[in-house]
Amino acid sequence: ALVPTGELVAEAVAGGRGLPAFNVITLEHVEAVVAGAERAGGAVVLQVSENAVRYRLGRLGPLAAAARSAAVAAGVPVGLHLDHVTDAELLRQAADEGFGSVMYDGAKLPYEANLAATCEAVLWAHGHGLWVEAELGEVGGKDGAAPLGPHAPGARTDPGEAAAFVAASGVDGLAVAVGSSHAMTSRTAALDHGLLGRLRDAAGVPLVLHGSSGVPDEEVRAAVRGGITKVNVGTALNVALTAAVRERLGAEPGLVDARGYLGAGREAMAEVVERLTRVVAGAGEG
Ligand code: G3H
Ligand code: ZN
Numbered sequence: 001a002l003v004p005t006g007e008l009v010a011e012a013v014a015g016g017r018g019l020p021a022f023n024v025i026t027l028e029h030v031e032a033v034v035a036g037a038e039r040a041g042g043a044v045v046l047q048v049s050e051n052a053v054r055y056r057l058g059r060l061g062p063l064a065a066a067a068r069s070a071a072v073a074a075g076v077p078v079g080l081h082l083d084h085v086t087d088a089e090l091l092r093q094a095a096d097e098g099f100g101s102v103m104y105d106g107a108k109l110p111y112e113a114n115l116a117a118t119c120e121a122v123l124w125a126h127g128h129g130l131w132v133e134a135e136l137g138e139v140g141g142k143d144g145a146a147p148l149g150p151h152a153p154g155a156r157t158d159p160g161e162a163a164a165f166v167a168a169s170g171v172d173g174l175a176v177a178v179g180s181s182h183a184m185t186s187r188t189a190a191l192d193h194g195l196l197g198r199l200r201d202a203a204g205v206p207l208v209l210h211g212s213s214g215v216p217d218e219e220v221r222a223a224v225r226g227g228i229t230k231v232n233v234g235t236a237l238n239v240a241l242t243a244a245v246r247e248r249l250g251a252e253p254g255l256v257d258a259r260g261y262l263g264a265g266r267e268a269m270a271e272v273v274e275r276l277t278r279v280v281a282g283a284g285e286g
Contacts, residue, residue, distance in 0.1 A: 024052065133173040136161060
């Protein structure tokens, strides 16, 4: 069933669980996320990034329609989220497409500019009933030092800034930099759990972990116990998809039916989704 993301986040917080959110690029990604979530019996978020829209020839509609129809038919609660958006026009399409939440990504901007742009996004999104996530990670770059990207391994979110940013912007969730990094193909990231605890206490809103593909299962569990609610995963699906397709084509050089290799890729992604949904949704157990 399609459920507003805000409700899924609130239920996860109340239950001491995490909420996994998977980035989708193709129809196979969408189908794999729903299949994996159903096998695990947990709620998930299907998220479409601005980059994915760019890949889909600049159109949100087709992928959004696929995600929406898969969510409606799913046997588990599924939310729809627009991820890493900087384009205000794309943000405005989210409500029309049935999305329950958006992430406005001003993390590359200086603090004041990020805050101003985020405030504008929050004003609009709340006016349309959407849950809003923003990001604050640019703690490098102060005192004239070269800015670290918000997901550079050394970048960290400052708890004092996080508290001020949330209070001033009214965001519903905050993506924080605590040691994870986007697009990692090995699961070797070590998180700063002490900082995470301080951010949880300071921010006062559910926190979001980006770049979770590079984080080992035990670290993900600890992060959810320590204050992370939404766990964003993208690259891990592409790693599984690509390995399965490569394996299938290598094993059968005469294969030309796309279903032969895309189906193998879809199944490989579903297995990742099932495992991570159990890890994230079960993190508070035991
Ligand atoms: O917003 C999306 C996530 O941060 C995905 O990161 O591709 O490194 O798992 P990842
Ligand atoms: Zn991200």
